[in-house]
Amino acid sequence: MAGAVSGRLRTVALIARATLIEQANRRLLWWLAGVALALVVGLALLGIIHPIAELSTRDTARLFARSAAGFYTLITVIVLGMGIIGYDLDSGAAIMFVSRPVSRGQYLTGRYLGNALTLAITLGVMGLGTFVVSLVGGRTDWTLLYDFIVLAWNAAVVLAVMVLLTVIAGMIATAIIGFITWEVVGNTYLLIGLIHAHEITGWAARLLTAFVVISPHVLSSPLVAGSVTSLNGGQTTFVMPGPTLPDFVWSLAWIVGALAVATALFRRRAL
Amino acid sequence: MSQDTIVEIVGLHQRFGRRTRTVTALAGVDLTVRRGEIFGLLGRNGAGKTTVVKALLGLLRPTSGSVRVFGREPGDAGARARIGYSPEEPGFPRYLYPRQILELCGALSGMTGAALAAAVERQLTSSELQSVAGRQARQLSKGMAQRLSLAQAFLHEPELLILDEPTADLDPIGRRQVRDLIVAVRARGGTVLLNSHLLSEVERMCDRVAIIHAGRVVREGAVDELLAGDRELEDVFIEVVEGAGGGTGYGPAGGWSSPLPPPVDPTGQPGTPPPALGARSDPPVPPPPDSRTRSGPPAPPPTEHPPWLAP
Numbered sequence: 246m247a248g249a250v251s252g253r254l255r256t257v258a259l260i261a262r263a264t265l266i267e268q269a270n271r272r273l274l275w276w277l278a279g280v281a282l283a284l285v286v287g288l289a290l291l292g293i294i295h296p297i298a299e300l301s302t303r304d305t306a307r308l309f310a311r312s313a314a315g316f317y318t319l320i321t322v323i324v325l326g327m328g329i330i331g332y333d334l335d336s337g338a339a340i341m342f343v344s345r346p347v348s349r350g351q352y353l354t355g356r357y358l359g360n361a362l363t364l365a366i367t368l369g370v371m372g373l374g375t376f377v378v379s380l381v382g383g384r385t386d387w388t389l390l391y392d393f394i395v396l397a398w399n400a401a402v403v404l405a406v407m408v409l410l411t412v413i414a415g416m417i418a419t420a421i422i423g424f425i426t427w428e429v430v431g432n433t434y435l436l437i438g439l440i441h442a443h444e445i446t447g448w449a450a451r452l453l454t455a456f457v458v459i460s461p462h463v464l465s466s467p468l469v470a471g472s473v474t475s476l477n478g479g480q481t482t483f484v485m486p487g488p489t490l491p492d493f494v495w496s497l498a499w500i501v502g503a504l505a506v507a508t509a510l511f512r513r514r515a516l
Numbered sequence: 517m518s519q520d521t522i523v524e525i526v527g528l529h530q531r532f533g534r535r536t537r538t539v540t541a542l543a544g545v546d547l548t549v550r551r552g553e554i555f556g557l558l559g560r561n562g563a564g565k566t567t568v569v570k571a572l573l574g575l576l577r578p579t580s581g582s583v584r585v586f587g588r589e590p591g592d593a594g595a596r597a598r599i600g601y602s603p604e605e606p607g608f609p610r611y612l613y614p615r616q617i618l619e620l621c622g623a624l625s626g627m628t629g630a631a632l633a634a635a636v637e638r639q640l641t642s643s644e645l646q647s648v649a650g651r652q653a654r655q656l657s658k659g660m661a662q663r664l665s666l667a668q669a670f671l672h673e674p675e676l677l678i679l680d681e682p683t684a685d686l687d688p689i690g691r692r693q694v695r696d697l698i699v700a701v702r703a704r705g706g707t708v709l710l711n712s713h714l715l716s717e718v719e720r721m722c723d724r725v726a727i728i729h730a731g732r733v734v735r736e737g738a739v740d741e742l743l744a745g746d747r748e749l750e751d752v753f754i755e756v757v758e759g760a761g762g763g764t765g766y767g768p769a770g771g772w773s774s775p776l777p778p779p780v781d782p783t784g785q786p787g788t789p790p791p792a793l794g795a796r797s798d799p800p801v802p803p804p805p806d807s808r809t810r811s812g813p814p815a816p817p818p819t820e821h822p823p824w825l826a827p
Contacts, residue, residue: 256624263609263620270652271611337607341668344573344601345624346593515532515576 257355264359281371284313325360326407327420350508405503412511433460523549528581541567543731554708556722564731600674604681606665608653614645625672639667658685680711719749734760
């Protein structure tokens with residue numbers, strides 16, 4: 246039993262490793278890392294040199310870096326996600342994998358993990374870049390660690406949804422729906438702020454809250470929805486609590502669920 | 517299923533599409549491949565050969581019927597570990613190099629360490645892929661991609677090799693090498709299921725063949741029996757296929773289905789569509805009894821070859 250499980254995990258790891266090697270051969274990994282560094286360093290320095298209006302230099306640089314990280318992650322997720330198995334289906338490489346003792350679930354999971362790893366590495370490079378910038382600027386309190394964790398986790402969720410999309414749709418459709426998913430997922434938590442700011446009540450509040458609860462965003466779990474009462478308090482300024490373990494578990498359930506549905510649909514597909 | 521039976525297909529039906537737009541690719545295929553033989557799967561384009569192969573590998577779900585490989589379901593990992601497959605149109609991860617692809621394929625088939633390294637080296641050398649070691653899969657020519665496909669199929673020395681048009685894109689020397697490899701597989705007790713249009717190759721290598729037409733096996737038997745009386749496999753094939761109705765079975769009347777409207781004669785009336793390719797319903801038009809009764813120079817005697825092939 247343990248041998249069978251380790252054998253399956255080994256297969257997934259082999260495919261994930263091959264995916265990472267492929268991205269390195271493709272030089273996409275290096276391009277993404279380069280773009281990440283350029284964006285962070287360039288924009289952060291720009292922020293230090295030219296503070297915006299009422300914001301302090303520190304906040305400006307931080308804002309720039311965070312926006313750059315968000316933009317970069319979106320682009321990377323779309324680029325990686327649209328071809329996550331689309332290229333394999335087009336070229337026939339998918340057959341090379343699944344005609345061996347590799348289940349379709351292992352194949353999809355391996356491809357997913359390989360691309361998620363690519364994303365994690367390049368985001369890590371970006372995070373390191375911002376850290377270096379903060380050190381150079383003498384701002385030891387200036388950190389984007391929290392933002393990067395949320396970004397990476399949201400990207401992992403959207404990437405899993407794109408695996409599901411790529412099984413049932415073409416690459417262009419996957420890219421478009423993936424983009425919409427990113428925007429929805431990335432901004433769902435703002436709905437809670439909206440509820441408070443406009444003092445929305447009744448069925449509309451319940452509907453919006455329900456939407457937030459089922460959203461895969463790491464900051465949109467039942468825990469966040471449960472905090473509505475305490476956050477409401479008649480204030481119009483909304484402060485989002487940081488992600489906790491249940492938030493991550495909720496998002497992880499989304500990832501596992503998306504991959505499971507993708508596998509079930511992929512099994513029915515003739516190759 | 518006996519010990520000597522590697523592949524057993526009973527009543528295999530395969531339909532594609534939904535509701536009214538369905539295509540029947542297989543209409544009840546029965547087939548048995550025994551251990552240690554080279555079995556040829558023959559048929560016209562669209563006859564259903566590749567569909568049979570894909571059903572064997574679990575790449576599609578049969579509409580009905582039973583498929584057993586090594587006594588197991590075709591999707592079973594244990595069964596697939598004992599199979600080597602080279603598809604008609606090989607595809608690989610586009611940005612991997614040949615060595616990386618072979619290492620990956622070997623590892624996915626359970627090979628590890630020194631055995632994997634030695635097997636990869638052996639296949640790179642025997643398939644003459646060393647010269648393209650610096651090219652990614654997307655940069656390989658069709659011939660080289662075919663060699664790589666065969667190399668990955670042979671890599672883990674499988675008990676059953678399924679080769680779909682294995683020599684289609686190879687040069688004559690490459691074809692000879694592949695033939696030798698296939699025969700060597702049989703010599704070491706392996707089994708080969710060969711799907712090929714090159715009847716001379718099939719005739720030379722195979723022990724038994726099955727001819728598929730319009731999704732059914734219309735003839736199955738030992739090559740020696742089929743070729744009794746110094747006949748050529750090509751003649752037998754044409755006779756069997758034409759006897760079974762000619763076309764692929766996909767179009768009307770068993771012929772090619774054309775998106776074009778039927779031809780229109782000079783009077784503006786729709787004419788008779790051309791006969792189905794290979795259809796036997798129309799008898800050949802006999803030559804005029806006496807060419808001298810026609811005006812102009814006498815017609816040349818009928819030749820066996822069309823004019824553009826005449827010596």
